[in-house]
Amino acid sequence: MIKDQWYAVLSSHQVKNGKVTGARRFGEDIVFFRTASGELGCVGSACAHRGASLAKGCVKDKNIQCPFHGIEYDLTGRCVYVPSEGKGSVDDYSRFHMKHYHVCEAGGIVFVWYGDGEPVGEPDYFDVITDQGFAYDHVEDTWKVDYSRVIENQLDVSHLPFVHRTTIGRGNKTLCNGPKVIWLNDNTLQTSANNEVDEGQKPKSSEESIIKDTNLTFKFPNMWLNHVSDKIMILAFFIPVDDENSIIALRFYNKITGVKAVDRAIAWLGSRANKVVERQDKMIVETQLPKKTQLRMNETLVAADLPIIEYRAKREKLKGVRDQKK
Ligand code: FES
Ligand SMILES: [Fe+2]
Structure with a gap:
């Protein structure tokens, strides 16, 4: 693999609004999810809590919800809700944050940035x-x-x-x-x-x-x-x-x-x-x-x-x- 590149990895129609799509890319299990309004997120598949696959989860508002104990992650993989701790919790959930992949779309194709840092430039396409x-x-x-x-x-x-x-x-x-x-x-x-x-x-x-x-x-x-x-x-x-x-x-x-x-x-x-x-x-x-x-x-x-x-x-x-x- 060449690192620090935008790879075309999925057709946009394969992640419907309000739905989750699990996929294996770059030797890693990852999950794409799209909010009802069409925003696309991409995170690692194994939930930070106890490793259940988010591919079996669902989209809740702008977050992806783990199917096991309901922990929610936002479009950038940040943990925003741990149900067992309650809505009133003011705990720092950064220990739950998931690996997040930068994504963008053009012409009905999903591109993922494969690299360690922030994306540089735009995908090159026809x-x-x-x-x-x-x-x-x-x-x-x-x-x-x-x-x-x-x-x-x-x-x-x-x-x-x-x-x-x-x-x-x-x-x-x-x-x-x-x-x-x-x-x-x-x-x-x-x-x-x-x-x-x-x-x-x-x-x-x-x-x-x-x-x-x-x-x-x-x-x-x-x-x-x-x-x-x-x-x-x-x-x-x-x-x-x-x-x-x-x-x-x-x-x-x-x-x-x-x-x-x-x-x-x-x-x-x-x-x-x-x-x-x-x-x-x-x-x-x-x-x-x-x-x-x-x-x-x-x-x-x-x-x-x-x-x-x-x-x-x-x-x-x-x-x-x-x-x-x-
Ligand atoms: S394994 Fe995901 S919430 Fe527990
Ligand atoms: Fe051929």
Whole structure:
């Protein structure tokens, strides 16, 4: 994990007003809760009193109430009420305060600040998520690997004609030109598949290759966009559950007709297609060992792996930058 980052970790629709949603993220059990008026809080799951899970609790006014003995915590995890001590208690309850996670939302996605201190800056995301012109549909799936494996799979251009030979990789284009990798800014890398049928020609180098209109962009720490065309985009965020599990959240965005109801139906169909492709990936990636990647591993890489190397190198640098700050 890269610390001191905003991670996309949940779809906003998964925490309804007045409800609690338990989840595992960053190897920790945590709880999201939303007040009746829509404010979102996020705290550790195990109640400070005797460890019951707040995931089974409920929202009371602006607080989350533990289901065991009714202790209440506010949106920042501060203990505000211990029923057994009575409403008249003037006791200092700071010993009960819970671990609290900073949260924010954009485009129906919940971002959590994963770091030790106060958040720095805003989450970096793709404009499509807040563009009201687009309709989208959301699906997700759990993979039994670290989220780094899922990210690297989405940057891998040479698996297409094999893993997806019946879907997006049809045509036996096994020879990979490049791929070209460019950095749009310090946080954002872009590449595109530029594959051809192998007729004995020499693959073009990365320098000779181009970024095509249909391209892949990745924003650290965990968001990806497949720009299919200006009217169709597939967004993914790779949710870190723990070292051996992750969730891939996939959204199909489109504005093909400009009529919301029709575009929504198209998005729904797009999600069905996304699921088929995603299952093809999952079946193979879940067999990769180890479950978590590092900059240098016991692998034998090829030129087509360049986007993966760029991703790993930057991730390493971001981890290092943080270590130097400590
Ligand atoms: S365990 Fe939560 S109030 Fe007792
Ligand atoms: Fe794939």
